[in-house]
Amino acid sequence: MPYVTVKMLDGRTEEQKKALVEKVTEAVSETTGAPKEKVVVFIEEMTKNHYGVAGKRLSDQ
Amino acid sequence: MPYVTVKMLDGRTEEQKKALVEKVTEAVSETTGAPKEKVVVFIEEMTKNHYGVAGKRLSDQ
Amino acid sequence: MPYVTVKMLDGRTEEQKKALVEKVTEAVSETTGAPKEKVVVFIEEMTKNHYGVAGKRLSDQ
Amino acid sequence: MPYVTVKMLDGRTEEQKKALVEKVTEAVSETTGAPKEKVVVFIEEMTKNHYGVAGKRLSDQ
Amino acid sequence: MPYVTVKMLDGRTEEQKKALVEKVTEAVSETTGAPKEKVVVFIEEMTKNHYGVAGKRLSDQ
Amino acid sequence: MPYVTVKMLDGRTEEQKKALVEKVTEAVSETTGAPKEKVVVFIEEMTKNHYGVAGKRLSDQ
Numbered sequence: 424m425p426y427v428t429v430k431m432l433d434g435r436t437e438e439q440k441k442a443l444v445e446k447v448t449e450a451v452s453e454t455t456g457a458p459k460e461k462v463v464v465f466i467e468e469m470t471k472n473h474y475g476v477a478g479k480r481l482s483d484q
Numbered sequence: 485m486p487y488v489t490v491k492m493l494d495g496r497t498e499e500q501k502k503a504l505v506e507k508v509t510e511a512v513s514e515t516t517g518a519p520k521e522k523v524v525v526f527i528e529e530m531t532k533n534h535y536g537v538a539g540k541r542l543s544d545q
Numbered sequence: 546m547p548y549v550t551v552k553m554l555d556g557r558t559e560e561q562k563k564a565l566v567e568k569v570t571e572a573v574s575e576t577t578g579a580p581k582e583k584v585v586v587f588i589e590e591m592t593k594n595h596y597g598v599a600g601k602r603l604s605d606q
Numbered sequence: 607m608p609y610v611t612v613k614m615l616d617g618r619t620e621e622q623k624k625a626l627v628e629k630v631t632e633a634v635s636e637t638t639g640a641p642k643e644k645v646v647v648f649i650e651e652m653t654k655n656h657y658g659v660a661g662k663r664l665s666d667q
Numbered sequence: 668m669p670y671v672t673v674k675m676l677d678g679r680t681e682e683q684k685k686a687l688v689e690k691v692t693e694a695v696s697e698t699t700g701a702p703k704e705k706v707v708v709f710i711e712e713m714t715k716n717h718y719g720v721a722g723k724r725l726s727d728q
Numbered sequence: 729m730p731y732v733t734v735k736m737l738d739g740r741t742e743e744q745k746k747a748l749v750e751k752v753t754e755a756v757s758e759t760t761g762a763p764k765e766k767v768v769v770f771i772e773e774m775t776k777n778h779y780g781v782a783g784k785r786l787s788d789q
Binding site for chain 4: 491530533534539541
């Protein structure tokens with residue numbers, strides 16, 4: 424606790440995801456007062472054909 | 485905003501998913517008053533071995 | 546199945562939410578081929594102090 | 607209703623997942639009073655590079 | 668890990684929710700092999716006007 | 729995009745939540761390369777009787 428879910432398009436490198444988990448954990452810990460050890464981060468990736476804005480999927484643009 | 489997530493079994497075609505995003509966006513926009521440009525749709529697919537009703541997975545029926 | 550979650554700011558009327566569930570169900574049924582009886586819709590409301598874009602909460606703008 | 611989501615690392619066998627759905631459904635039905643037929647279970651698997659605790663992904667440990 | 672979310676209509680007593688968390692944790696631990704100490708359970712309650720099946724909210728039936 | 733959900737116990741002040749949204753947005757933008765304008769943050773609060781670890785709710789400890 425806290426539990427953080429980051430949902431984004433696939434395509435980021437492992438280095439980016441590693442840094443994402445590290446930096447988001449720090450940001451959450453500093454602002455909420457929760458110890459870093461208690462912060463959990465989940466990454467959820469989606470593909471362009473499963474994500475739409477304004478009625479149009481990214482894969483159709 | 486609004487953010488719509490549609491969770492369903494995999495197997496739909498790309499044409500079906502394209503229409504799904506388009507029609508759901510229209511339905512949400514018309515009924516909530518949010519402009520179409522602001523409506524976001526996520527599709528999440530699941531497999532039959534990860535979905536159970538009444539204690540039984542679809543893949544076990 | 547399918548399961549649809551609509552996440553949006555609070556403030557819509559009961560009439561709007563009623564129509565939202567009805568119209569989204571129709572849109573999902575028509576485009577996915579799932580019978581209307583199988584479509585489930587969840588509404589999740591959020592407040593302006595729990596929603597941020599570009600680093601700023603709506604309640605702070 | 608109720609709808610149960612179990613999020614866990616991948617790697618469990620089909621036998622384990624089958625038992626998971628069965629036993630969780632029983633536990634939910636017995637304690638909430640909902641009939642077993644109404645209990646829905648979703649399994650969501652994640653990989654070690656998409657799950658971090660204390661700022662570090664499992665794949666980096 | 669695992670993380671379990673139980674989404675259901677409000678109205679259950681505290682005793683029921685307490686038993687729900689206890690029994691679901693046992694069911695998940697026994698079937699997945701995860702130690703009980705690692706199992707996390709979230710309860711999410713919804714109201715009848717935010718839940719619809721077959722295009723109709725429970726509050727409208 | 730990306731969409732970030734932070735789930736935590738209630739009790740944080742508005743100042744803490746404001747800072748949380750700001751700092752998490754910066755962390756996500758810097759590490760994923762997404763422009764800050766595209767980062768969306770949702771805060772979800774839970775109560776101690778709806779959150780359990782090791783089979784026991786926080787409200788029962």
